[in-house]
Amino acid sequence: MRLSNNSFPYPVLSSANSFDIDSEFKFGDSFSVNVDQVQIGQSDFELVVTYFLKNDDLQMMVNDGRAKVVAHVESTLTSYRNAIEFPENSDTVSFAVDASMIAKNIELTVLVVSNVMIEEYSNSGFNSELFGDNYAVKNIMRGDILAFEPTIDIELQTVDSGPVGVQTFIKVAKSKNKSMMVNLDGEAIKIEIPTETYRVYAQMQNAKEVKMANFSLLVPALMIAVDDIKDEGSTNGDYLWSIELQKYIYDGLKYDDSKLKNTSSLVVAQQLLDNPIIAAFEDLIEVDE
Numbered sequence: 001m002r003l004s005n006n007s008f009p010y011p012v013l014s015s016a017n018s019f020d021i022d023s024e025f026k027f028g029d030s031f032s033v034n035v036d037q038v039q040i041g042q043s044d045f046e047l048v049v050t051y052f053l054k055n056d057d058l059q060m061m062v063n064d065g066r067a068k069v070v071a072h073v074e075s076t077l078t079s080y081r082n083a084i085e086f087p088e089n090s091d092t093v094s095f096a097v098d099a100s101m102i103a104k105n106i107e108l109t110v111l112v113v114s115n116v117m118i119e120e121y122s123n124s125g126f127n128s129e130l131f132g133d134n135y136a137v138k139n140i141m142r143g144d145i146l147a148f149e150p151t152i153d154i155e156l157q158t159v160d161s162g163p164v165g166v167q168t169f170i171k172v173a174k175s176k177n178k179s180m181m182v183n184l185d186g187e188a189i190k191i192e193i194p195t196e197t198y199r200v201y202a203q204m205q206n207a208k209e210v211k212m213a214n215f216s217l218l219v220p221a222l223m224i225a226v227d228d229i230k231d232e233g234s235t236n237g238d239y240l241w242s243i244e245l246q247k248y249i250y251d252g253l254k255y256d257d258s259k260l261k262n263t264s265s266l267v268v269a270q271q272l273l274d275n276p277i278i279a280a281f282e283d284l285i286e287v288d289e
Contacts, residue, residue: 008145010121010137010140011024011025011123011126011127011131011137012024012145012146012147012148013025013029013030013031013055013058013112013125013146013147013148014030014031014147014148014149014150015030015031015032015033015149015150023127023130024126024127024130024131025055025123025125025126025127026125026126026127028054029054029055029125030052030054030055031051031052031053031054031055031058031112031147031148031149032051032052032149033049033050033051033052033108033110033149033152034049034050034052035047035048035049035050035108035152035154036048037154046094046095046096046097047071047073047094047095047097047108047154048092048093048094049071049092049093049094049108049110050091050092051069051086051091051092051110051149052091053069053091053112053147055123055125055147056124056125057122057123057124057125058112058123058125058146058147061112061114061146062112063089065088065115066114066115066116066118067112067113067114067115067146068085068086068112068113068115069085069086069091069110069111069112069113070083070084070085070086070110070111070112070113071083071084071085071086071093071095071108071109071110071111072108072109072110072111073095073097073106073107073108074106074107074109075105075106075107080106082095105153105154105155106153106154107151107152107153107154108151108152108154109148109149109150109151109152110148110149111145111147111148111149112145112146112147112148113143113144113145113146114140114141114142114143114144114146115142116142117139117140117141117142118139118140119138119139120136120137120138121136121137121138121140121146122134122135122136122137166218166222166244166245166248166272166273169187169188169189169240169241169244169245170188170189170191170218170221170222170241171188171189171190171191172190172191172193172198172201172217173190173191173192173193173198174192174193174194174195174197174198174199175192175193175194175195176194176195177192177194178194179194180192180193180194180197180217180220181193182220182221182224182225184224184225184228184236184239184241184242185236186239186241187239187240187241188240188241189221189222189225189241191217191218191221193217201213201217214276215273215276215277218269218273218276219266219269219270219273219276219277220269222245222265222268222269222272222273223265223266223268223269224265225241225242225245225269226245226249226260226265226268226269226272227265228242229242229245229246229249229260230260230261230265245272248272249268249272253268253271253272255268
């Protein structure tokens, strides 16, 4: 969804409102947005969006429920689309974005939309020099746009969860389960850990702690993935993680089918991660010293 000021046949408030006779609203009326990214994990993040509405009539409509503010998020390179409503009586909304569902960039468009059908929509902020004193828009439908911030392109600043090589297809996510789970049903290997564990993992800043945490998460996940590749009856061969992982195993580590079947998946998983147990325990020795 990419909008511009000439997208509408009726006056719509936006941030691009200047002191000009051709402006649809009076000078000083505007609708603008501020966006912050907050890292909440090794591969996921949170957007915090705040809007600034300077128009008394629209603000009153939002306050009494005749209009609502919505953030529309879209990844143009994938099928990811989501619409998030701002909470009642709040000009800020925050929401997590699953990095495994999107490409590097996303588009954010924040809108004020009608929440009811309006037979005649008038606004004291309409530019009377352009529309006259008693101008009204007939038949505003529920969902019609009344204000918007021109689409913002956001470059995601995500941090991947594994060492260089396998990091591109391993993601860590929180879940309501009590135990760690590994989900192979998707383009990425998704490691799902309990919410509280995820919170602690996301707050880790010490590189030594992260190494040990990654060892405890990535090795079992890769063992399961390697077992799946060994399984001739697996239906996961077309997923990106499986295609890329097989390249690392067969081309990088120089395995063939026979050698792979006769090698422990634990050994293969550690080789894929360049034997992380050694580095992890060496760091623990340094901490003790």
